[in-house]
Amino acid sequence: MAQQSQIDDFLLLQRVAQRISSILDLDALLEQIVDDVAQTFGYTRSAILLLAPGGREVVIAAVRGWTSHYHVKGERFPASAGMIGHVVQTGKTCYAPDVSRNPYYMVSEASTRSEVDIPITARGQLIGVFNAQHPNLDAFPPPRLQLLEALAGHLGVAIANARLFERERKEKERMLQELAEARAIQSRLFPKQPPQVPRFRISGLSQPCLAVGGDWYDYIQLPGGRVAVVVGDVAGKGTGAALLMASTRSILRLHAEHGGSPSAVLTAVNRVLLADLPTAKFITMIYAVLDPERGTLTFANAGHLPPILVDASGSRPLIAKPELPLGVRAGTYSDQELTLMPASRLFLYSDGVIEARNAALEEYGELRLLQHLATPLASVESLLQDVLAHAQGEPVRDDITIVAVEALV
Structure with missing residues (x-):
């Protein structure tokens, strides 16, 4: 059983790495990763939240599994609230093996018994939080936490690359538009x-x-x-x-x-x-x-x-x-x-x-x-x-x- 778990962990990281190298559409990439994590490990709820400009809010970029207090992509929360807020403030993983005993926990699903929130960083800066919840107590043993932290590291690289690609794409589109306008203006001079x-x-x-x-x-x-x-x-x-x-x-x-x-x-x-x-x-x-x-x-x-x-x-x-x-x-x-x-x-x-x-x-x-x-x-x-x-x-x-x-x- 332990060996199969290690194989699952390895295959998940391999799939994530492959997606990072092949998918530059940030929305599509995050949706696929959240799906894969939920299906591989049976986590009932998982989400990726990104820090909004200004750092005062986090925004849901991908989400799976909520049945009550339903949250949707694009929803915003204060960056200082709950376990996620604690991660934003400290830059460190926050794990609650029993959410009822965690002072930062805020109820989002009544069935959640354990939750982990892991910082997502890029170039030394916190850019988001990976969230996973489970209906069992202490559902995230140390090897799994290490895996999810490694996954968050990959996510940081992927998000940074996708944002760079998007900025370059928009800049290229802007330049091409300006060149097209300049060409149209110049052609009228002939x-x-x-x-x-x-x-x-x-x-x-x-x-x-x-x-x-x-x-x-x-x-x-x-x-x-x-x-x-x-x-x-x-x-x-x-x-x-x-x-x-x-x-x-x-x-x-x-x-x-x-x-x-x-x-x-x-x-x-x-x-x-x-x-x-x-x-x-x-x-x-x-x-x-x-x-x-x-x-x-x-x-x-x-x-x-x-x-x-x-x-x-x-x-x-x-x-x-x-x-x-x-x-x-x-x-x-x-x-x-x-x-x-x-x-x-x-x-x-x-x-x-x-x-x-x-x-x-x-x-x-x-x-x-x-x-x-x-x-x-x-x-x-x-x-x-x-x-x-x-x-x-x-x-x-x-x-x-x-x-x-x-x-x-």
Whole structure:
């Protein structure tokens, strides 16, 4: 009989340990443990009570076996009352082999003759009490008390792990919700549709490597039927870069409304950013103005990758005098003008295009870019798909933005 009791004890602890490692739902875990204890040892009543925030009350987290003075899950009691209150105050097990002789005992079931209340601790702090009651006198011999105290130790670990998991889950949900909201806000900052320009077609896309990013493109209607086309790239990724992107977009639009040349607009934006940008942050940008009546496109480049012109002679980058990114130091920018002949195309893009890598760490690179854009049907969509095909399923490590200006035949 004693040997069978020891086996039962061992198997109970084994089951509890298995549940602790496999169940992170605190409610489900405690309910299963209370059930198992009651069924294994025949305790008529058992419960797990957790200390409420502030420590002035205990709350029933799982309960079995009450028939009178019925208690339910969620019910609260003063943390100073009864044997449970004594455990809360002392942090030590309170065992009453005969409840009628225990000064702390408070009647909950008339049939109870013996009761034990064991502290549940985590990281040295009392977080709850395990309660078991029996209709027989002295129903908890020393070996059983040791087992239940070991069980309470396991419970402390389980409760601490489950609470940590729950906090992390809620924090993750909060962060995902905030990222989703940020993504929705940022997506509204991108053009909803391209502008309708006589004799030209404009298209663009942007794909952040994270939920939000620092790349962006924009179209701005200007006086005289002209259209400004912008591609920018804030140093960095994620939410911080997205915030700087939104701020820079607003500053740029404010100065673009004055209708100045691309170089004048970038010079004015740079002046504002120098006073506002955090240390070590900068922004590369191409600001171009398309004049459909003249068939020209004039642009200024603030440290961005050069545009690529595709015409009858092939595809080639438009290399100009190097200019510093915005927010680095005071200075001016220069304009470059070109005439877009019918069937010619101009592509603006961010460094996420050429820096996309495959599993062999081979970058997409400028050569592949020029080769792809030289094909007659190349577009912003086809370029993005070619870049992703090169990556072969590897995650893109930087935002990808592409804009095309095409002179129609």
